[in-house]
Amino acid sequence: MRRIVLLVHRVPVSGAFTLNDLAGGGGRMDEVARVVSTAFLASNELRRDTEVTLLFGGSPPPAARRIRLYGERIRFLHPDERSTAALLKNALVRSIPLEQDVEASPGLVVGPVDPLAELRHLAEDPAAVWLTEDGGPFDELPPDRGATVLLGDADDPTPAEREVLESAGLPKASLGPRALRASQCVDVWHNRMDRRVPPG
Numbered sequence: 001m002r003r004i005v006l007l008v009h010r011v012p013v014s015g016a017f018t019l020n021d022l023a024g025g026g027g028r029m030d031e032v033a034r035v036v037s038t039a040f041l042a043s044n045e046l047r048r049d050t051e052v053t054l055l056f057g058g059s060p061p062p063a064a065r066r067i068r069l070y071g072e073r074i075r076f077l078h079p080d081e082r083s084t085a086a087l088l089k090n091a092l093v094r095s096i097p098l099e100q101d102v103e104a105s106p107g108l109v110v111g112p113v114d115p116l117a118e119l120r121h122l123a124e125d126p127a128a129v130w131l132t133e134d135g136g137p138f139d140e141l142p143p144d145r146g147a148t149v150l151l152g153d154a155d156d157p158t159p160a161e162r163e164v165l166e167s168a169g170l171p172k173a174s175l176g177p178r179a180l181r182a183s184q185c186v187d188v189w190h191n192r193m194d195r196r197v198p199p200g
């Protein structure tokens with residue numbers, strides 16, 4: 001299983017933004033949506049072996065939200081970022097009055113979260129690495145590391161998130177010398193993983 005944990009910083013967790021302004025009022029929801037579609041959609045197939053966790057840490061609990069997407073069950077995912085953003089926005093809106101997780105659409109579960117506690121938990125995954133430009137080469141990771149990646153959205157992890165990642169002792173891995181967009185990181189990472197285990 002491949003797992004992506006995206007730290008989302010500026011998207012309004014209430015879903016109070018318009019699909020016509022994903023980059024501005026949407027707090028870079030355009031990039032979050034691109035990460036999701038890049039995570040799951042190859043040319044002519046869905047990557048069923050992939051899961052994505054979006055940690056919306058921009059507002060502290062009880063407003064903070066987590067969205068989990070499961071490749072095995074996900075539906076209604078299309079290549080354009082606007083429809084993906086709509087799927088995520090609808091989930092955030094539906095979750096506002098709820099105190100527990102709900103499957104807002106097939107394969108998409110949303111609910112309240114304590115983002116730093118959840119990050120601490122996710123960082124315990126023995127396959128996890130922190131994707132960052134100043135890490136060691138991804139290709140030199142041991143084979144049991146790298147199937148789970150944690151990364152920032154349009155922004156790097158906050159100081160509080162960095163502290164969690166550092167105190168978890170998470171290995172840092174770089175995908176190359178240039179600072180990439182998060183969605184580009186997902187593309188490159190999938191490619192590296194495909195080379196490790198070619199699609200059967």
Ligand SMILES: C[S@@+](CC[C@H](N)C(=O)[O-])C[C@H]1O[C@@H](n2cnc3c(N)ncnc32)[C@H](O)[C@@H]1O
Pocket residue numbers: 131132133150151152153154155156157173174175176177178179180181182185
């Ligand atoms: C758009 S970048 C954040 C801003 C970027 N650090 C900059 O200086 O422009 C989003 C995230 O992608 C990941 N990232 C970007 N470039 C990377 C690289 N070359 N290797 C590994 N991760 C990278 C990091 O997790 C980063 O927080």
